[in-house]
Amino acid sequence: MAATDPIIYAVGDIHGYADLLDDLIAQIERDAEKYPGRPIEVVFVGDYVDRGPDSRGVIARLREWKPAFSVTCLKGNHEQFLVQTIKHPGLELVSNMGQDETFASYLDREDELANDLYWMDNLPLTKQIEAQGQAYLFVHAGIIPDRPLKDQPDRALIWIRDEFLDYEGDHGFIVVHGHTPDGTGWPELKPNRINVDSGVFFSGRLTCVVLGDGEPRFLHAYAGEGWGDDV
Numbered sequence: 616m617a618a619t620d621p622i623i624y625a626v627g628d629i630h631g632y633a634d635l636l637d638d639l640i641a642q643i644e645r646d647a648e649k650y651p652g653r654p655i656e657v658v659f660v661g662d663y664v665d666r667g668p669d670s671r672g673v674i675a676r677l678r679e680w681k682p683a684f685s686v687t688c689l690k691g692n693h694e695q696f697l698v699q700t701i702k703h704p705g706l707e708l709v710s711n712m713g714q715d716e717t718f719a720s721y722l723d724r725e726d727e728l729a730n731d732l733y734w735m736d737n738l739p740l741t742k743q744i745e746a747q748g749q750a751y752l753f754v755h756a757g758i759i760p761d762r763p764l765k766d767q768p769d770r771a772l773i774w775i776r777d778e779f780l781d782y783e784g785d786h787g788f789i790v791v792h793g794h795t796p797d798g799t800g801w802p803e804l805k806p807n808r809i810n811v812d813s814g815v816f817f818s819g820r821l822t823c824v825v826l827g828d829g830e831p832r833f834l835h836a837y838a839g840e841g842w843g844d845d846v
């Protein structure tokens with residue numbers, strides 16, 4: 616393996632669980648110490664806000680974290696929808712996406728919310744990285760199968776579900792995504808895709824996959840047994 620080959624950490628949907636993000640970031644920093652001299656790439660696949668207790672805290676940590684390696688925050692459908700909600704008041708009335716919790720976390724911090732919304736609105740939708748001769752595409756939800764990446768509508772990249780999830784063919788790269796937890800509370804490892812959304816809001820588990828060092832492996836931040844019993 617070339618010394619310039621990157622080690623990649625890709626983190627699934629966070630949904631306002633800032634404490635678990637703190638835990639996972641600490642694990643990533645510790646894990647990365649195993650690879651001195653190697654380029655380190657961290658990719659967050661989107662859905663930072665809504666549902667959980669501290670969306671503001673999640674965004675603040677993502678924006679403040681400045682490690683010595685490359686960090687990319689992709690846009691999720693929840694970031695897109697939150698921006699749309701502000702641009703088109705009334706939209707939230709038809710949504711059940713957990714935005715009440717987000718707005719509560721920004722109470723009396725309108726300037727910070729406006730600044731963070733601008734940041735969210737300008738996040739990229741995809742990132743491509745190659746490691747150990749394997750190409751990876753990082754994206755929030757997935758892609759329309761059998762369609763070139765340049766022809767993928769933004770909407771598909773952050774909202775698609777079954778058409779992508781049910782497809783078992785080779786995309787030409789392994790798609791690393793979130794958006795649709797499989798219900799088990801764990802990540803999914805398939806030949807053509809890796810789903811890092813372990814459904815933190817029902818499982819208490821936030822997941823990161825480590826790529827570029829042999830077989831994929833996972834890091835988890837876990838809220839513990841009995842998590843959510845009092846919710």
Ligand SMILES: [Mn+2]
Binds near residue numbers: 628662
């Ligand atoms: Mn999500």
